[in-house]
Amino acid sequence: MDASELQPIVQFLQQSVPFESLDEATLATCCRSLTVGYYSKASSFVPLDPSHPQLYIVRSGAFEVRDISGELLDRLGEGDYFGFPSLLSGEEASNRVAILEDGLVYHLPPDIFNLLRTKSRQFDRFFNKAFAKRLRHQGRFKARELTTTSRITTLMSHSPLMIDMKSSVADAAKLMRKSRVSSLLVIDNKKLVGILTDKDLRNRVLAENLDGKLPVHQAMTTTPITIESNSLVFEAMLLMSEHNIHHLPVVDNGQTQGVITSTDILRGQSSQPLLLIGEIERQKDLPSLILVSKQIPLLLQNLISADARAEEIGRVLTSVTDALTRRLIVLNQQMLGEAPMAFCWLAFGSQGRQDQAACSDQDNGLLLAHEPDEAAQGYFEALSKAVCAGLNECGYVYCPGDIMAQNPKWRMSLNRWCAVFDKWVNTPDPKALMHCSIFFDMRSVFGPQSLFDGLQDEVLKNTKGNDIFLAGLTGNSLTSTPPLGFFRQFVLERDGTEVKGIDLKHKGNALINDIARVYALSAGIKEVNTAKRIRALMEQNIINRKDALNLADAHEFIAHMRLSNQGYQYTHAKPVTNYLMPKDLSSLVRHQLRDAFKVVHDGQVGLKLKMMRSY
Amino acid sequence: MKSIYLKSKLRWRTLKTSNRTIKHYYRSVLGNLSKPLLQIPLMAIDLEMTGLDPKFDQILSIGLVPIHNGMLQLGKAQHKLVSIDGSVGDSAVIHGIVDRQLATAISAKEAMVWFLSQTQGHVLVAHHAPLDMCFLKAEILRSLGEKMSFVAIDTMSLERSRLLRQHEVLKEGSLRLDACRRRYGLPVYAAHNATVDALACGELLLAQMVAIAGKDDLNLFDLLR
Numbered sequence: 001m002d003a004s005e006l007q008p009i010v011q012f013l014q015q016s017v018p019f020e021s022l023d024e025a026t027l028a029t030c031c032r033s034l035t036v037g038y039y040s041k042a043s044s045f046v047p048l049d050p051s052h053p054q055l056y057i058v059r060s061g062a063f064e065v066r067d068i069s070g071e072l073l074d075r076l077g078e079g080d081y082f083g084f085p086s087l088l089s090g091e092e093a094s095n096r097v098a099i100l101e102d103g104l105v106y107h108l109p110p111d112i113f114n115l116l117r118t119k120s121r122q123f124d125r126f127f128n129k130a131f132a133k134r135l136r137h138q139g140r141f142k143a144r145e146l147t148t149t150s151r152i153t154t155l156m157s158h159s160p161l162m163i164d165m166k167s168s169v170a171d172a173a174k175l176m177r178k179s180r181v182s183s184l185l186v187i188d189n190k191k192l193v194g195i196l197t198d199k200d201l202r203n204r205v206l207a208e209n210l211d212g213k214l215p216v217h218q219a220m221t222t223t224p225i226t227i228e229s230n231s232l233v234f235e236a237m238l239l240m241s242e243h244n245i246h247h248l249p250v251v252d253n254g255q256t257q258g259v260i261t262s263t264d265i266l267r268g269q270s271s272q273p274l275l276l277i278g279e280i281e282r283q284k285d286l287p288s289l290i291l292v293s294k295q296i297p298l299l300l301q302n303l304i305s306a307d308a309r310a311e312e313i314g315r316v317l318t319s320v321t322d323a324l325t326r327r328l329i330v331l332n333q334q335m336l337g338e339a340p341m342a343f344c345w346l347a348f349g350s351q352g353r354q355d356q357a358a359c360s361d362q363d364n365g366l367l368l369a370h371e372p373d374e375a376a377q378g379y380f381e382a383l384s385k386a387v388c389a390g391l392n393e394c395g396y397v398y399c400p401g402d403i404m405a406q407n408p409k410w411r412m413s414l415n416r417w418c419a420v421f422d423k424w425v426n427t428p429d430p431k432a433l434m435h436c437s438i439f440f441d442m443r444s445v446f447g448p449q450s451l452f453d454g455l456q457d458e459v460l461k462n463t464k465g466n467d468i469f470l471a472g473l474t475g476n477s478l479t480s481t482p483p484l485g486f487f488r489q490f491v492l493e494r495d496g497t498e499v500k501g502i503d504l505k506h507k508g509n510a511l512i513n514d515i516a517r518v519y520a521l522s523a524g525i526k527e528v529n530t531a532k533r534i535r536a537l538m539e540q541n542i543i544n545r546k547d548a549l550n551l552a553d554a555h556e557f558i559a560h561m562r563l564s565n566q567g568y569q570y571t572h573a574k575p576v577t578n579y580l581m582p583k584d585l586s587s588l589v590r591h592q593l594r595d596a597f598k599v600v601h602d603g604q605v606g607l608k609l610k611m612m613r614s615y
Numbered sequence: 616m617k618s619i620y621l622k623s624k625l626r627w628r629t630l631k632t633s634n635r636t637i638k639h640y641y642r643s644v645l646g647n648l649s650k651p652l653l654q655i656p657l658m659a660i661d662l663e664m665t666g667l668d669p670k671f672d673q674i675l676s677i678g679l680v681p682i683h684n685g686m687l688q689l690g691k692a693q694h695k696l697v698s699i700d701g702s703v704g705d706s707a708v709i710h711g712i713v714d715r716q717l718a719t720a721i722s723a724k725e726a727m728v729w730f731l732s733q734t735q736g737h738v739l740v741a742h743h744a745p746l747d748m749c750f751l752k753a754e755i756l757r758s759l760g761e762k763m764s765f766v767a768i769d770t771m772s773l774e775r776s777r778l779l780r781q782h783e784v785l786k787e788g789s790l791r792l793d794a795c796r797r798r799y800g801l802p803v804y805a806a807h808n809a810t811v812d813a814l815a816c817g818e819l820l821l822a823q824m825v826a827i828a829g830k831d832d833l834n835l836f837d838l839l840r
Contacts, residue, residue, distance in 0.1 A: 005678070005692070005694045005808055005810040005811070006689060006692065006810060006811065006814070007808075007811065008802070008804040008805065008811055009689065009814075011805075012802070031689065032689060032690045032692075033689070033690055034689045034690070035686040035687060035688050035689065035690075036686060036687035036689065036814070036817075036818060036821075037685060037686045037687075037821070038685075038818065038821035038822050038824075038825060040825035040826075042825060042828070059802060060800050060801060060802055061800065101800070102799065102800065102822065102825060104801060104802065104821075104822075107686070
């Protein structure tokens with residue numbers, strides 16, 4: 001029989017994007033492969049069989065897609081689809097589909113789905129786009145908390161100290177002193193029978209006037225409360241506070257795996273941003289500050305593994321850098337004394353834009369309220385040298401281009417800074433334009449806001465509507481283009497002999513930063529963070545809503561790829577770089593990355609049209 | 616009660632018939648009757664006839680769509696045109712079948728053999744099943760010389776008793792297939808042929824099963840009456 005007998009179904013598909021792009025024969029094959037089911041509200045959710053993924057085509061009724069945490073991702077009616085993410089990614093469906101209204105659903109098996117993807121580019125693109133959209137949706141709405149999602153295995157000690165129950169408490173105390181621990185697990189015949197803590201030795205031995213020969217089992221806490229190794233840190237905290245204890249043996253199926261203490265949990269917490277910043281602010285000298293800064297890479301890894309948004313990661317890491325900078329200034333001022341005049345510590349480049357990641361270098365300068373005399377010169381030289389050296393020791397290496405406060409060239413009064421910016425804006429020679437990408441993304445980290453505003457207002461007054469400068473800046477930003485051809489022919493950038501892959505920073509995020517900067521300067525917008533700039537541009541109707549959202553999403557997507565790539569490099573003990581190897585990507589991600597680069601390309605074209613018309 | 620009566624009737628028929636195809640047909644259906652409803656293979660069917668009287672009118676086409684595990688299987692949907700004595704006459708206007716198309720048709724006897732082999736082991740599903748069953752029985756008696764018995768779910772009688780239970784007044788035409796489907800929000804199918812109507816009837820049954828069951832488990836004999 002031919003599919004013409006099933007005319008109503010063929011007709012329905014012919015009217016549904018993207019099935020309308022298929023030729024008649026393919027459509028007939030597709031039609032013949034369908035099964036039809038009816039889903040009722042009474043069963044609440046569509047039973048998605050993980051071993052049997054398929055494309056669900058809604059013919060009637062209403063459905064809702066929600067993620068594991070119950071967050072609404074999509075609402076579906078006639079002609080909508082679900083089930084395609086697991087078909088595309090090959091991963092098990094994690095979303096749930098709730099039935100709002102009874103409805104008829106067509107099921108398309110995976111082999112036919114893949115056949116259609118190869119037959120029609122439009123079909124393939126449609127579902128990839130829908131998938132990307134749903135992913136973004138998911139990212140946008142997900143709030144993540146580290147304490148509540150990480151597991152105790154990452155924090156517990158895996159080789160706990162044990163002692164036989166018949167040993168004496170004196171031996172136990174000696175073992176504890178030797179290994180500097182506050183508790184021992186007590187075993188009998190390899191089985192956990194109790195736990196012995198400092199408190200037990202005090203309360204049950206010393207306070208009772210007993211001597212050290214007492215066997216351990218008479219002093220220990222018997223049948224201690226235990227926890228399983230796959231429990232959440234949060235659950236361990238809960239157990240400890242409920243029973244007012246500080247030690248939890250970790251036991252799986254009767255097998256002792258380790259022990260987790262309240263100190264372990266506290267230590268784990270310290271790699272969280274707020275605690276880390278708190279700790280930075282408590283440190284009293286450079287060596288202890290350097291020690292604390294050693295936790296920054298761990299913080300970055302935690303944020304990456306918790307799948308935080310790239311924009312959030314950038315802002316969190318930058319707040320840590322800001323805190324570190326401020327603390328260094330305060331500590332040095334304690335030695336040097338009060339400053340002779342008001343000043344601002346300026347952050348440029350990535351710290352200015354709040355998108356720092358791994359291996360950031362310093363870009364900073366000093367803004368002084370007045371022209372300094374010789375004594376003031378000496379004071380600020382000493383201060384800035386000490387702060388820059390401190391940052392260097394904390395892992396923020398010296399700027400290779402010497403754009404640092406310790407360089408007298410970038411330590412100036414308000415008037416002279418204004419003059420320098422004036423020169424860049426009004427005689428935009430190539431070198432000046434090069435400086436723009438760093439200096440125009442500036443933020444004050446320390447000092448009175450009014451002083452900084454004085455500088456920024458002056459700069460924006462000069463750039464706003466300055467056609468010649470903006471055209472020059474645009475031309476400069478267009479010298480680098482996104483690697484679109486890359487995906488066709490794998491043109492790789494070469495550094496020496498080694499193939500490096502796609503440069504996600506300079507061919508991706510930096511270009512979006514450039515686009516946002518030119519627009520922001522043209523409109524006199526004060527924001528320097530790229531996402532905030534784009535948002536402000538959208539609100540002031542300088543970029544239309546669709547382009548702005550696309551640009552922001554592309555920025556986030558590329559930055560996210562860059563960070564997760566760096567997370568991968570870090571955990572595999574490879575050098576951390578901005579380069580992504582295309583062979584490491586699934587075809588889906590390659591698709592999405594190409595779409596993101598396409599957005600960058602479109603953004604550049606739009607910028608050129610707007611800013612360089614007079615040429 | 617219903618189940619015991621039905622099963623013993625089928626067993627009796629199995630014993631009595633000497634036609635091996637039909638004996639086998641009964642056995643395969645009997646073997647499936649005690650299974651849970653979802654595991655019983657169902658076959659939504661629709662016949663198109665030259666008229667409404669099984670004594671004079673003839674079957675024009677047969678459409679089949681199997682329902683396995685509560686899912687209609689479009690890939691296994693089938694359609695056969697049946698050749699008739701004389702011309703389609705006036706009713707061709709209704710069914711859109713013209714004499715020319717009937718050239719690809721098979722004989723009524725071939726159609727019955729084909730029908731029995733395709734629906735073996737299946738419980739039939741039809742809208743206004745008694746009429747379709749009458750036609751099938753008459754044709755089998757005529758061409759195979761056998762008095763046949765089928766197990767069939769009638770979506771129209773399911774709908775009638777459901778409406779009566781809700782104290783609805785049955786209006787003229789309220790039990791027609793399209794009217795029933797509209798009550799469940801099922802799409803309107805413009806085209807009509809035996810396969811589309813079988814599909815439409817199968818979809819209606821799925822919706823009815825959900826409505827009748829609520830949250831309870833349903834068994835086959837709740838649907839047979």
